[in-house]
Amino acid sequence: MISKLQSFFQEKVLIEAYKKCLAVLMQCHSGFTDGEQPIALSMCGHSVDTIRYCVSQEKVSIHLPVSRLLAGLHVLLSKTEVAYKFPELLPLSELSPPMLIEHPLRCLVLCAQVHAGMWRRNGFSLVNQIYYYHNVKCRREMFDKDIVMLQTGVSMMDPNHFLMIMLSRFELYQIFSSPDYGKRFSTENTNKDVVQQNNTLIEEMLYLIIMIVGERFSPGIGQVNATDEIKREIIHQLSIRPMAHSELVKALPEDENRETGMESVIEEVACFKKPGLTGRGLYELKPECAKNFNLYFYHFSRAEQSKAEEAQRKLRRQNREDTALPPPALPPFCPLFASLVNILQSDVMLCIMGTILQWAVEHNGYAWSESMLQRVLHLLGMALQEEKQHLENLSEENVVTFTFTQKISRPGEAPNNSPSILAMLETLQNAPHLEVHKDMIRWILKTFNAIKKLRESSSTSPVAETEGTVMEESSRDKDKAERKRKAEIARLRREKIMAQMSEMQRHFINENKELFQQTLEELDTSTSGVNETSPVISDAKLTALGPEQTRVAEQRQVVMCILCQEEQEVKVDSRAMVLAAFIQRSTVLSKNRNKIAPDPEKYDPLFMHPDLSCGTHTGSCGHIMHAHCWQRYFDAVQAKEQRRQQRLRVHTSYDVENGEFLCPLCECLSNTVIPLLPPPRGLFNRLDFSGQPNLTQWVKTISQQIKVLYLLREEDCAGSSGSSEKMDQLQLPEGFRPNFKPKNPYSESIKEMLTTFGTATYKVGLKVHPNEEDPRVPIMCWGSCAYTIQTIERILADEDKPLFGHLPCRQDDCLTSLTRFAAAHWTVSSLSAVQGHFCTLLASLVPNEKNRNLPCILDIDMFHLLVSLVLSFPAIHCQNFSGVSLGTGDLHLFHLVTMAHIIQILLTSSTEENGMDQENANTEEEVAVLTLYKFLCQCTGSALKESSSGWHLWRNLKAGIMPFLRCSALFFHYLNGVPAPSELQVNGTNQFEHLCSYLSLPNNLTCLFQENSEVLNTLVESWCSNNEVKRYLEGKRHAI
Structure with missing residues (x-):
């Protein structure tokens, strides 16, 4: 519709439409500087006032219909010569060039930033918008019109002012106004990502300048007709490769009548090669048209540009010519746009080109790229071609104002005293690291000499x-x-x-x-053997842990690598198989988004706060590979990206330098791999609960073991005899061998992958450099397991889905592998470090004299605590040869954390009774919870508000503990491999009772306190006597 609108204007209608469109645009832009900070830019003796606007931080849109309509109308003024016939009828004096260029420039800067990888985490919406912005179906009224609007604005303003504004919008002004940029960014401490982004932005900015000066094949902008425009499109499409008629038609833009205009000009630029026995007929570019090839043709995609460059260089080599691809001679601009050529000889442009050439001469590490240099050489070639044409078309009454050769021959002024651009080109001609650009530099020097002779020949005979x-x-x-x-x-x-x-x-x-x-x-x-012997488990009563834990026969797990198609069984001593995974910091569960992020180098993540302000989430697409196949694949991806010149970057949604890659099968974003493992508890656990200690006995025993470990650590640190005497006096718990070092059951390949994924979790979760020796690595692994389970549980709850049976296969595989990995990671960590973590974690519930400054139970997320305790406990248990089962420890730890969570809920529950108490007598649970609450009141010195409603307390307790029980059920399901009962695979009533049964909990949770009152009374008193708990009860602080 817009294209048709711009095709049928009479002169009077065109003038009125132009006025109306300009008025609407000015209305849209009214106050576009409001609230923006004004700044003054100064370079090379030129100054301009503009606004400080960062496209990377402020609002920006790809959709600019009014601006693009005005651009089309402005070209029509030139094309129909209305601008020259009736200048007095046009409001050209009212135009504000900075206003005209502002929004199209922002849009093109956005595209440049996407190419530089600065917008990776914005989904495919932005990528798709930019794709259609450049696509052949839409670009005529989007991308092309933005270039035209920039040409319109620049033709009306000082080119130095435009270039300074453009540098500001690209956020490159400081770089080119600071002459020591190259030296500053060659240091080891420089952020390579920032340098790479800046290099790409410089390349994109130079490319934009090439387009503004070089794209003049539209009638009204350059002195050409419509057939010249379509010829140029065809020439550049056939420069990539010979094409069939249908391919060529699809690659060309259509007019308002859905026609390309190809038929009328194709024979002038291409010859048709008839089909052979195997193929189809193809159009091939005529050799004489190759001179019109422009490497930086603005309708090339990055891939097309690469293919066209390779094809043209190959053609020149076959013809025994040098491989330089100089810019073609261009038609002159129409008078309305004639001043655009002055960009090439402006002082700021010469400064930009000279600075980049200086970087190349000094060869300073990361401060420049060959793509950047190639664009500068192309711009130099364009300027020389322009001056050559001016001289060739010179008439006696005209004076040549384009004096580019003179300006590039002059050295820089004091205090820098930099060499001239010409001198730097002569230096680069012999640089060994620029072999690929030598032919182009020689062509520039040769053209420079030819122009010099042309100037001399105007007064003397040929030299x-x-x-x-x-x-x-x-x-x-x-x-x-x-x-x-x-x-x-x-x-x-x-x-x-x-x-x-x-x-x-x-x-x-x-x-x-x-x-x-x-x-x-x-x-x-x-x-077939596996299928026949798969065990059938009775659904009578399925229990995930404890004395009645359901025994599950171990099944063979045979998987296939998506890369080599080889099948392999997952075993502890086999080659590692891995899942593609993506780790990221997440605030999706955060209850405090204003929390200031701590210093990652000093932060101790051992205890997660209940506000869950930031966690580490792990996801996976579920596709499996051999570890060595994945390593080869990832190395190939890295090598490919390193070889690829930056100017050929496509819209990638991943960052190889940060370890990101796409899954080879589904192209899901990944940044690491999770090793596949057999059930880890099967390696260390004995499901024999006969003669096992109760919670009271177990707490006493584990406390003694911890005391021994602390003494050993003191002895190692001090090397004194005092600790040895204490060890002699201390009676070791039965069967405890603190000097025993367990053998790692996993193969070297699996151990390597355990370390790889653990280090990746640590690096991403804390935003630090990888360090597999850091004692915080296992903590981050346990934390990622807990946080991922919590997010899955919340998703299922929000979508009102059952806890089990409705997870997609990829999420089920991810949780299985993640939980097994977290349970096995201690085997590749420092044993003493993991033991130290367990001792500190347990001290938050069972205080000891060594750990006094620990968070109170109000400041600990109990599910994270449970996961960390259960997964670090094997580091203590592996030295215990008393016959106590690992499953006993799991059960007691779960019960202990559950009771702490119950106290946490009761302390923070609202005691306001809403008058909806049941009329019937209180149930056993309600009486018991009311009794427990009264005991808490005694422990807190009556600071806790009294409550007379057992029903209200029991309702709050059940509601508060359900997320914890649901997460625990998922955790022990994936840890121990016990299938979920059918009642938890559907939504229904009595979910609380079914969860308690699956987790070896009594339906009346307060029974846990009654059964273990001997030790629990002491523990509850210690929890309630904490100063932070008192401060909360006194209203001096809040709690989640």
């Missing part, structure tokens, strides 16, 4: 070739011969290698014909 020129030609011939010799050697070497590979393949196939068939038969047999 004969100088000795230097002859020497240059001789040097070039030698270089060509050397390149040809090297190419022939490389071709022969490739042929030899390919012949060797073919022979090896034939030999391998002949030797292993029977092996493949035999392997397939064995796999079929083993798979």
Whole structure:
């Protein structure tokens, strides 16, 4: 509709439409500087006032319909010559160039920042918008019009002012106004991500300048007609490769009549190669049209640009020409846009080009890129072509105002005294690290000499070739011969290698014909055997832990690698199999979003606060690979990205330098891998609960073991005899061998993957550099397991889905692998560090004299505490040979944390009675919880408000503890592998009772206190006597 609107204007209608559109645009932009901080920019003796606007932080839109309509109308003023016939009828004096360029410039800066990887975490919405912005179906009224609007605004303003504003919007002004940028960013302490982003932004800015000056093939902008525009499109499409008619039509823009106009011009620029026996007819670019190829054609995608560059260089090598791809000669601008060429010779532009060339000469590490240099060379070539055309078309009455060659011959002024651009080019011509750009630099120097002679020839006869020129030609011939010799050697070497590979393949196939068939038969047999012997578990009563824990027969787990298609059983001594995974910091469960992030280098994450202000979440797509296959794949991805020149970057949603990659199968974003493991409790656990200690006995025993470990640690640190005497006096608990070092049951491959995933969790979770020796690594692994389970539980609750049976396979596999990994990670960590973590964690519930400054129970998330205690306990239990089962420890730890959580809930529950108490007599549970609450009142010195409603307390207790029980059920399900009962796989009543049964808890939770009153009374008193608890009860602080 907009295209048609711009095609049928009469002069009077066009003038009125232009006025109306300008008025609407000014209305849209009224106050566009309101609230923005004004700044003054100054470079090279030029100053301009503008606003401070960071596209990376402020609002920006890709959709600018009014601005683009005005751009189209402005071109029509030039195309129909209305601007020259009736200048007095047009409000051109009312135009504000900075206003015209502001929003299109922001939009193009946004695209540049996406290419630089600065908008990775914004989903595919932004990527899709930018895709359609450049797509052939939409670009004519979006991208193209933004370029036109920039050309319109720049043609009306000082090019130095425009370039300074553009540097500000690209957030590059400080870089080019600070001459020591290259030195500053070559230090080791520099953030490489920031340097890489800045380099890409500089490349994109130079590309934008190339487009503003070079895109003049639209009628009304350049002195061309409509056929010239479509010819140019076809030339550049065929520069990529020969194309069929249908391919070419799809790649060309359509007009308002859905026509491309290709048929009328195709024979002028291409020849049709008839189809052979195997293919289809193709259009090939005529050789004489190759001179019109522009490497930075603005409708090329990054991939197309790469292919076109490679194809054109290959063609030039075949024709025994140098590989330079200079800019083509361009048609002159229409008078309304004629001033655009002055950008190339403006002082700020010369400063930008000189600065980049200086970086290349000094060769300072990360401060520049070859892509950046290539764009500068292209701009230099454009300026030389422009000056050459000006001189060739010079008439006697005209004076040449484009004096680019003179300006690049002058050295910089004091105090910098930098060499001239020409001198730097002559230096770079001999630089060994710029071999690929030598031909282009030679072309520039040759063109410079030709322009110099052209200027001289206006007053004198043609000058004969100088000795230097002859020497240059001789040097070039030698270089060509050397390149040809090297190419022939490389071709022969490739042929030899390919012949060797073919022979090896034939030999391998002949030797292993029977092996493949035999392997397939064995796999079929083993798979059928597994299916036949899979155990059937009775659903009478399924219990996840404790004396009645359901015994689950271990099943073989055979999985297939998505990369090599090989099947393998998951075993402790086999090669590691891994799941693609993505770890990220998350605040989705946060109850305090104003919390200031602590210093990651000093932060101790052992205790998670109940506000869950920030956790570490792990997700997975569920696709499985061999660890070594994944490592090869990831190395290949890294190598590919390192080889890829930055200017060819596509819209990637992942960052290889931060370890990110896409799953090879589903392309799901990942940044690490989780090892697949057999059930870890099966390696250490004995489900024999006969003769096991109760909670009171177990707490006393574990406290003695912890005391021994502390004494040993003191002895190791001090090396004194005093501690040895204490050890002699101290009676070791029965069967406890604190000097025993357990053997790691896992293969080297699995141990490596345990370390890899643990280090990745630590690095991402704390935002620090990887350090597998840091004692916080296991803490972050346990925390990620707990936080991920909590998020899954909340999702299921919010979607009103049952706890079990409705998770997607990928989430189920992720939780299985994550829980097993977290349970096994202690085997690759420092044993003493993990033991120390367990001792400190347990001290928050069972105080000891060594740990006094620990958080109170109001400041601890109990589920995180449970997971950390259960998963660190094997580091203590592995030295216990008294016959106590690991499952006994799991059960007692769970009961202990559950009771602490009950006290936590009762202390923080509202005691306001809402008058909805039942009329019937109080139940056993309500009487018991009221009794417990009264005991808490005694422990707190009556600071706790009294309550007479057992029903109210029991209701609050059940509601408060349900998320904890649901998370615990998920955790022990994936830890011990006990299937969930059918009642928990559907929504229904009595979920609380079913959870208690599955978790070996009494339905009346207060029975836990009655059964273990001997030790629990003391513990509850210690919890309630904490100063922070008292402060909360006195109203001096709050609690979650």
